[in-house]
Amino acid sequence: MEGIDHLADERNKAEFDVEDMKIVWAGSRHAFEVSDRIARLVASDPVFEKSNRARLSRKELFKSTLRKCAHAFKRIIELRLNEEEAGRLRHFIDQPAYVDLHWGMFVPAIKGQGTEEQQKKWLSLANKMQIIGCYAQTELGHGSNVQGLETTATFDPKTDEFVIHTPTQTASKWWPGGLGKVSTHAVVYARLITNGKDYGIHGFIVQLRSLEDHSPLPNITVGDIGTKMGNGAYNSMDNGFLMFDHVRIPRDQMLMRLSKVTREGEYVPSDVPKQLVYGTMVYVRQTIVADASNALSRAVCIATRYSAVRRQFGAHNGGIETQVIDYKTQQNRLFPLLASAYAFRFVGEWLKWLYTDVTERLAASDFATLPEAHACTAGLKSLTTTATADGIEECRKLCGGHGYLWCSGLPELFAVYVPACTYEGDNVVLQLQVARFLMKTVAQLGSGKVPVGTTAYMGRAAHLLQCRSGVQKAEDWLNPDAVLEAFEARALRMAVTCAKNLSKFENQEQGFQELLADLVEAAIAHCQLIVVSKFIAKLEQDIGGKGVKKQLNNLCYIYALYLLHKHLGDFLSTNCITPKQASLANDQLRSLYTQVRPNAVALVDAFNYTDHYLNSVLGRYDGNVYPKLFEEAWKDPLNDSVVPDGYHEYLRPVLKQQLRTARL
Ligand SMILES: CCCCC/C=C\C/C=C\C/C=C\CCC(=O)SCCNC(=O)CCNC(=O)[C@H](O)C(C)(C)COP(=O)(O)OP(=O)(O)OC[C@H]1O[C@@H](n2cnc3c(N)ncnc32)[C@H](O)[C@@H]1OP(=O)(O)O
Numbered sequence: 001m002e003g004i005d006h007l008a009d010e011r012n013k014a015e016f017d018v019e020d021m022k023i024v025w026a027g028s029r030h031a032f033e034v035s036d037r038i039a040r041l042v043a044s045d046p047v048f049e050k051s052n053r054a055r056l057s058r059k060e061l062f063k064s065t066l067r068k069c070a071h072a073f074k075r076i077i078e079l080r081l082n083e084e085e086a087g088r089l090r091h092f093i094d095q096p097a098y099v100d101l102h103w104g105m106f107v108p109a110i111k112g113q114g115t116e117e118q119q120k121k122w123l124s125l126a127n128k129m130q131i132i133g134c135y136a137q138t139e140l141g142h143g144s145n146v147q148g149l150e151t152t153a154t155f156d157p158k159t160d161e162f163v164i165h166t167p168t169q170t171a172s173k174w175w176p177g178g179l180g181k182v183s184t185h186a187v188v189y190a191r192l193i194t195n196g197k198d199y200g201i202h203g204f205i206v207q208l209r210s211l212e213d214h215s216p217l218p219n220i221t222v223g224d225i226g227t228k229m230g231n232g233a234y235n236s237m238d239n240g241f242l243m244f245d246h247v248r249i250p251r252d253q254m255l256m257r258l259s260k261v262t263r264e265g266e267y268v269p270s271d272v273p274k275q276l277v278y279g280t281m282v283y284v285r286q287t288i289v290a291d292a293s294n295a296l297s298r299a300v301c302i303a304t305r306y307s308a309v310r311r312q313f314g315a316h317n318g319g320i321e322t323q324v325i326d327y328k329t330q331q332n333r334l335f336p337l338l339a340s341a342y343a344f345r346f347v348g349e350w351l352k353w354l355y356t357d358v359t360e361r362l363a364a365s366d367f368a369t370l371p372e373a374h375a376c377t378a379g380l381k382s383l384t385t386t387a388t389a390d391g392i393e394e395c396r397k398l399c400g401g402h403g404y405l406w407c408s409g410l411p412e413l414f415a416v417y418v419p420a421c422t423y424e425g426d427n428v429v430l431q432l433q434v435a436r437f438l439m440k441t442v443a444q445l446g447s448g449k450v451p452v453g454t455t456a457y458m459g460r461a462a463h464l465l466q467c468r469s470g471v472q473k474a475e476d477w478l479n480p481d482a483v484l485e486a487f488e489a490r491a492l493r494m495a496v497t498c499a500k501n502l503s504k505f506e507n508q509e510q511g512f513q514e515l516l517a518d519l520v521e522a523a524i525a526h527c528q529l530i531v532v533s534k535f536i537a538k539l540e541q542d543i544g545g546k547g548v549k550k551q552l553n554n555l556c557y558i559y560a561l562y563l564l565h566k567h568l569g570d571f572l573s574t575n576c577i578t579p580k581q582a583s584l585a586n587d588q589l590r591s592l593y594t595q596v597r598p599n600a601v602a603l604v605d606a607f608n609y610t611d612h613y614l615n616s617v618l619g620r621y622d623g624n625v626y627p628k629l630f631e632e633a634w635k636d637p638l639n640d641s642v643v644p645d646g647y648h649e650y651l652r653p654v655l656k657q658q659l660r661t662a663r664l
Pocket residue numbers: 100101104105135137138143144145146147177275276278279281282284287288291370371374422423424425426429433436
């Protein structure tokens with residue numbers, strides 16, 4: 001059966017040009033060509049083989065990760081890959097590793113917070129990987145509460161040095177990726193103390209290990225924090241612990257772009273907002289949003305192809321059974337995830353633009369959009385990672401029993417992905433940042449300050465607080481204005497209700513704590529509005545290609561109407577829509593599922609994933625699932641022998657009743 005495309009019929013049904021959709025998904029023809037070339041390069045290189053990851057011990061997995069990273073670095077140099085190509089190479093190798101934190105956080109932290117001189121010195125080493133760095137912020141006792149970190153950096157004017165110290169066990173750094181076994185350096189976040197005064201959290205570059213023999217430097221205790229969830233999965237990463245016993249570093253290793261300490265020990269505060277010390281987190285949250293669509297689309301690709309291959313029930317007189325993708329229940333679970341993958345792709349593109357824009361403004365000393373950039377990156381990171389983690393698990397269930405096999409690709413994908421709901425900010429804690437931003441914006445309504453950007457809709461409060469949806473028939477839910485108005489009214493009404501309830505408390509902070517759960521829901525409603533509005537905005541762009549726009553249109557309204565259905569309580573209780581309109585939205589949703597159905601396989605083909613990247617028997621491009629499931633089963637170490645190890649010691653005595661007591 002090799003060579004036969006079991007999904008050919010599905011592909012023939014498609015009503016749009018897949019090659020054109022590939023360009024839209026990738027973002028541009030250039031991005032598509034780079035991704036396509038690099039994905040094939042990785043897939044054809046035996047060093048990047050990953051099908052046996054779950055069977056390796058932690059040590060074997062870790063060593064094979066080091067090998068892959070070294071080989072990747074060699075290939076980047078040999079092939080003279082540029083930054084974009086190198087990034088794609090690491091992406092398609094698809095194995096969490098110290099390099100993610102080196103390139104993803106250590107380098108950006110120095111770029112964002114180092115002076116020009118510091119950048120010149122440290123980036124030239126880091127870019128050539130002559131040093132390898134990590135981002136050491138979280139401690140055993142404090143992760144979310146960055147202000148509560150305990151590690152100290154005390155300036156000693158006698159020697160012109162900072163003394164980095166871990167005063168308690170809870171002050172130990174705990175979690176940083178790449179720290180456990182690899183990093184030679186770290187950007188360490190610690191409380192800056194000079195002249196006896198505590199100036200709060202600042203970043204410091206600290207060398208951890210010898211560049212000669214890799215042993216920890218004196219007075220530094222460092223190691224791996226232990227095995228994490230799942231076989232293989234995130235265990236290729238050496239998340240670490242770290243303790244300092246009065247470790248001295250030169251003063252110029254404090255990252256001093258924002259604030260400084262002089263030779264005399266005087267603290268010179270920054271003339272820019274102090275929150276810029278959190279800048280690396282804003283950057284990484286933005287990249288995590290862009291990455292959510294990768295993980296979700298991967299799971300959806302597997303579940304969609306398998307749902308087209310898998311048949312259950314419905315056979316009459318020995319005929320073939322029904323493809324499970326034809327069941328409306330399967331469509332109702334799968335297609336909103338397909339739509340979400342596209343939605344997150346486009347909101348990720350937009351967030352990248354927003355981040356670039358705020359970075360340019362900051363460089364020109366314009367800090368006006370920083371709070372919005374923080375709220376958007378925090379809120380969308382939270383929204384997209386929660387939906388993606390839940391979506392991957394749903395895809396596993398959509399694949400029935402076989403989805404639970406490691407070779408489906410889904411268990412490992414889930415285990416690798418799910419910590420995204422926690423790292424770079426716990427998802428609830430991040431939505432509370434959005435809620436604070438919304439409460440401030442609501443409080444300013446009527447003050448003459450006009451809300452802009454993603455809160456511009458709040459400026460139309462007079463209308464949005466009292467409007468009623470004009471939807472009268474199912475097709476009206478395909479009108480962008482009708483959809484936007486419903487989402488805007490819901491978000492605003494939820495935020496305003498929270499603000500009103502807050503105002504009943506004398507102590508605002510106490511009120512905020514009391515209303516935390518409602519505030520999170522209001523923040524989520526605002527973030528969902530952003531995603532819906534950016535998908536609609538994408539449709540307004542000039543998108544070419546046969547039938548492409550029609551498909552995107554269908555997916556956009558599936559995303560919006562599915563959210564409406566899922567959060568119906570919000571929409572009804574805020575009187576944004578009536579039960580009749582909710583029912584019409586459902587009718588429309590079902591009609592959209594029918595329209596997407598013949599295009600489903602082609603819509604996941606447009607992700608252009610190689611079988612290597614998917615690493616899934618169920619998601620194979622050719623749909624040749626069953627023989628390959630057997631092949632995988634035979635490879636399992638338990639099948640190395642017909643009679644298992646332990647038979648003579650533990651099975652035979654039971655079977656032969658040799659373990660029975662004399663009395664029995
Ligand atoms: C494979 C590719 C994937 C791509 C990723 C690439 C690389 C990375 C790879 C994998 C990731 C792996 C690991 C991730 C690494 C980490 O997890 S690093 C550690 C991350 N830690 C956190 O995220 C901690 C979360 N906590 C916080 O961010 C803050 O403490 C807080 C919750 C925001 C609270 O801050 P705090 O100062 O205490 O409180 P307050 O609420 O009072 O805020 C003060 C004002 O500051 C504003 N603000 C807060 N944060 C920011 C920010 N980031 N930027 C701008 N402004 C910020 C806040 O709005 C307040 O403003 P006011 O005007 O005063 O209201």
